[in-house]
Amino acid sequence: MSESPNAARAKVASQLQVNLISPNHLQENAAKLREIGRTFISDTISVPTPEMYTYAVNATLGDDVYSEPTMLALEAHMAKVSGKEAALFMPSGTMSNQIALRTHLKQPPYTILCDHRAHIYKYEAGGSAFHSGAAVTPVIPANGHHLTLPDVQANAILSDDIHIAPTEVISLENTLNGTIFPQEEIIAISKWAHANDVKMHLDGARIWHVAAETGTSLDELCQPFDTVSLCFSKGLGAPIGSCLVGPAAFIKKARWFRKLFGGGMRQTGILAGAAAYALTHNFPKLAQTHALAQTLEAGLKEIGVRITSGAETCMVFYDPSTVGITYDEIADCASELEEPLVLGGSRLVVHIQTTPEAVQDFLSIVRTLAEEKKAAGFVPSADASASAPTDVYLRRVPKTK
Structure with missing residues (x-):
């Protein structure tokens, strides 16, 4: 006896069902937001806030x-x-x-x-x-x-x-x-x-x-x-x-x-709503972002790291070889923190959700490594002159603990 049309439709419907929302989504998203606040690879990784979503969902359909x-x-x-x-x-x-x-x-x-x-x-x-x-x-x-x-x-x-x-x-x-x-x-x-x-x-x-x-x-x-x-x-x-x-x-x-x-x-109204919210509420935050990038640049200079392109806005390009460090050494130490930092190569991008603590943790890593290299006999380079930046987009994924 063949299936009834209703039974066949129900079978197809059951095959298509999917639930993508984790039962722990609130905690997972909170953890992701903390990671984003400690990620220096790009400003594209910044995420909508609950307030942006609340505004956007009221857009037209x-x-x-x-x-x-x-x-x-x-x-x-x-x-x-x-x-x-x-x-x-x-x-x-x-x-x-x-x-x-x-x-x-x-x-x-x-x-x-x-x-x-x-x-x-x-x-x-x-x-x-x-x-x-x-x-x-x-x-x-x-x-x-x-x-x-x-x-x-x-x-x-x-x-x-x-x-x-x-x-x-x-x-x-x-x-x-x-x-x-x-x-x-x-x-x-x-x-x-x-x-x-x-x-x-x-x-x-x-x-x-x-x-x-x-x-x-x-x-x-x-x-x-x-x-x-x-x-x-x-x-x-x-x-x-x-x-x-x-x-x-x-x-x-x-x-x-x-x-x-x-x-x-x-139905792009929700996207337009998010953009409108960003223009209204996030543009004013950019000056703080620039100040944080300047803090990052000043800290690296104080350590002796060469700045190849300074913090005119939200990016700093740097070369740590002047204090005997490689990008990989920095990234490895960053990935071993209790709350890891996510880094690329020579490019550091500060965004509206970057935390001041992330900047200080990054500078602490570089400072510690530089001190270790100096103690081991490395002589810091006196040449801290700027050169053209190498815009490396490579992401270093934090190690799994």
Whole structure:
């Protein structure tokens, strides 16, 4: 005798059932939050607070491919505060950058000019070539800190020589490795670019830090650029999302590309709500983050560690070889603490949930190791001059006790 339709449906339903919430989820999440407060690998690991969730779940329930009121309100707000005509929410900063470039670049051949350390060049999986068929001109800044107009002029391609792909877009990044790009230099590059019919895009994933540190408004920081990508999940602590801002016609086309790329989303009101909460409540915390990063830098200098890129905002790059220590030795000691520290290589990122205790514990490890090396006969290097930072993203997972 065959199963009844109801019995068959019940069997399928039982196969699909799943419970992902641990009975100890409150304790586990509290432990995870403590770990995040002691993690220096990135600011993307910061997490939504209960207050952010409470605010976000009250958002509207529309479908963003059609119309989502809370998201439309967020996009309108981002356009206004950035001084642009329109904005478009994206799942990630990488998608926001890549769709911006794809929308700018209409017909090959063409080249994108950027800093050799730029995220669009090093950390977006070759997206410019894949999505846009674009060549990239990565430029090493002569001053070791930021591109200047002479750097751009020396490397931009304006020729109509058929052997060469002309520069169509200049893409800058602010902050880049935590450093602030001087606004007067950006303006100079922008004026020259626009005079030569070259578009300007900004990867402004962490532009919030520039605004917080310098007191410069977002619209002033964005003004020299045709388009800007702004991340909510870096620095501000939202769970997901970026906004691309620019001219209305440009954003209309970018929305089409977002759909083509698979980025059309549905009930995004909760994501817009989280972003709005982050803008309102987390942006004011960035100044404290910068102060904590400066404490980290000052402590390392006092020990004798070389700083290869200082705490202009939320990042410090360091080289402990001047006191005879390796990154692995620091990471091993950090992983053996009762409450481990999670470290990468040369890059230390302080975020809005980093604890002062984590900073002091890190400095204590480095200080102890340096003293041990000195006692064993190591002579500290007198050369503490800065060199170009090596942005290592490798995560060192704490050892299991």
